[in-house]
Amino acid sequence: MRCLTHEELLRHRMGLAPDTAEHAGHAEHIGGCAPCTGRIELLDRLLAGLSEGPLPDVPEHLVQAAKAIPRSAAPAAPGPLARVRELIAKKLVDTASFGLAPALRGSEEGGPVDRHLLYAADSFEVDLAVVEGGSLVGQVLADDGEGPHLSGAVCVLVGENAARETDVRNNGDFRFEDVRPGRYALFVESTELRLVVPELDLTSPT
Amino acid sequence: MSERTEESPAEIARELCRGVLSGNPEAWERLVEQYGRLVLAIPRELGLGEDDCEEVFQTTWLALYRDLHRIERPGALPKWIATTARRHAWRALERRKRDGAVVPSGEEELRGGAVEGLLAAESRQLIHDSIEEMPGRCRDLLLLLFFDRRPLSYAAIAGELGVAEGSVGPGRVRCLAELARILERRGLGVD
Numbered sequence: 426m427r428c429l430t431h432e433e434l435l436r437h438r439m440g441l442a443p444d445t446a447e448h449a450g451h452a453e454h455i456g457g458c459a460p461c462t463g464r465i466e467l468l469d470r471l472l473a474g475l476s477e478g479p480l481p482d483v484p485e486h487l488v489q490a491a492k493a494i495p496r497s498a499a500p501a502a503p504g505p506l507a508r509v510r511e512l513i514a515k516k517l518v519d520t521a522s523f524g525l526a527p528a529l530r531g532s533e534e535g536g537p538v539d540r541h542l543l544y545a546a547d548s549f550e551v552d553l554a555v556v557e558g559g560s561l562v563g564q565v566l567a568d569d570g571e572g573p574h575l576s577g578a579v580c581v582l583v584g585e586n587a588a589r590e591t592d593v594r595n596n597g598d599f600r601f602e603d604v605r606p607g608r609y610a611l612f613v614e615s616t617e618l619r620l621v622v623p624e625l626d627l628t629s630p631t
Numbered sequence: 632m633s634e635r636t637e638e639s640p641a642e643i644a645r646e647l648c649r650g651v652l653s654g655n656p657e658a659w660e661r662l663v664e665q666y667g668r669l670v671l672a673i674p675r676e677l678g679l680g681e682d683d684c685e686e687v688f689q690t691t692w693l694a695l696y697r698d699l700h701r702i703e704r705p706g707a708l709p710k711w712i713a714t715t716a717r718r719h720a721w722r723a724l725e726r727r728k729r730d731g732a733v734v735p736s737g738e739e740e741l742r743g744g745a746v747e748g749l750l751a752a753e754s755r756q757l758i759h760d761s762i763e764e765m766p767g768r769c770r771d772l773l774l775l776l777f778f779d780r781r782p783l784s785y786a787a788i789a790g791e792l793g794v795a796e797g798s799v800g801p802g803r804v805r806c807l808a809e810l811a812r813i814l815e816r817r818g819l820g821v822d
Contacts, residue, residue: 431808441804468811474751474758475777480668487671487685491663491692495656511698581722583714588721610714 428461431468438468511619512546519543544622551613551622561604561627565597565613565620578615582625584608641706641817643764648705651696663692665760666712672752673713674720683723691716709760713753761813768792769806776803 429437436443520541540555553563561582565575578593584607593599593613604627611622647665650658667688674687694715702711762773775788789796 431811432804435804435808435811439804464811464815467815470754471758471807471811471814474755477751477755479759479778480672480752480755481675483667483671483688487688488663488667490689491667492660494692494696495651495659581718583718583721588718588725590722590725610718612718 428458429464431464434461434464434468438465438472510617511621512549514544514546514549514551514620514622517543517545517550540627542625546620549618549620551611551620553611553622553625555604555627559603559605561601563599563611565593565599567597575613575615575618578613578618581612581614583610583612641708643760644708645705648699648702648708651699659696662695666709666756669709669713669752669756670716672755673716674723676752677720677724679720679723679727683720683727687716687719687723690719694719709753709756713756757817758810758814761810761817765806765810765813768794768802769809772799772802772806773810 433443435441518541539557542553544551544553548568550566550568551563552566553561555561563580565578567575575593575597576595579590580593580599580601581588581590582601582604584605589601591599591601593615599613606628609625609627611625613620643665647658647662651662670691671684671688674684679687691712695712702708759778762770762778764770765773771792772788775783775791783791785799786796789799792799794802
């Protein structure tokens with residue numbers, strides 16, 4: 426029995442009569458077919474999105490202010506943001522990718538480590554571990570004694586569902602409890618430094 | 632009615648990024664027009680007040696302008712914009728909570744409902760972008776059916792398009808199916 430076409434599924438979801446005898450005969454196919462179920466979910470999302478109409482307009486003064494940013498943020502007059510050094514970290518190690526035994530950090534972090542990741546940017550490293558129970562613990566390490574860059578830093582973990590923020594301790598440590606599997610971005614920010622882990626994939630099995 | 636070739640939102644984003652980085656002010660203005668609604672919808676879905684929404688809107692665009700040259704995959708720009716707006720919006724919400732301000736509803740309830748709203752905002756942006764870039768008469772038909780602020784009858788739509796009234800209904804199903812195929816390729820429903 427073949428899958429229904431987008432047109433046939435649309436007619437089904439919109440409550441329209443089947444347009445062909447063949448379509449009518451295959452309607453029972455919908456319930457037990459994974460590709461058809463996936464298409465139906467997409468169509469329902471499409472129809473729901475269309476029923477909402479366009480996103481609301483933006484007030485004109487906001488549009489104009491955003492359009493003016495290139496003029497007001499010109500390099501000739503650097504503002505406070507221009508003094509922040511920003512580094513994008515790249516992944517060096519992921520024990521989930523290579524089937525490696527995770528590093529032994531259990532005693533320090535309060536539980537066995539399920540997964541260990543290491544990111545690096547310039548002279549900084551971000552050492553992350555998912556520990557038993559779902560906590561994410563990390564440490565920002567500077568190999569050239571640039572500790573003052575991290576004074577008063579915060580760490581922000583941004584997921585699809587929420588963002589969470591925690592202080593970075595003087596030794597560079599930070600910790601998030603109960604981190605669910607998912608895709609995240611991680612930011613370590615101080616007044617002088619912004620260290621970014623743009624893609625932190627915690628969906629892989631540990 | 633204009634005939635267009637299909638150009639994906641990713642291709643448009645790449646082109647706009649190139650324009651901004653080469654100093655073309657029109658490219659930046661088009662970026663703001665293209666994605667401004669999405670940026671503002673995200674803090675609104677979280678229930679933030681207008682002042683916070685405006686701040687999130689402005690800081691998101693500032694961050695984009697500052698970081699645009701660091702984006703390795705300009706095709707992922709819409710996702711990057713949404714993530715940045717979400718990050719600033721959540722931080723504004725946390726700040727309000729720390730200040731003791733009353734948040735719009737219970738935290739868990741707010742977050743549960745808001746997440747759906749945020750995803751819906753991104754979906755709606757993707758749907759709208761995809762319709763705008765559809766070639767031929769489908770684009771015009773779907774915009775009239777779903778995005779025109781006037782309540783238009785099939786007869787009125789047929790008049791605007793210069794087609795028979797009886798062709799609007801079948802055309803709606805056919806064009807929605809074509810839109811669904813485009814969105815399937817572009818990842819709607821794949822979070």
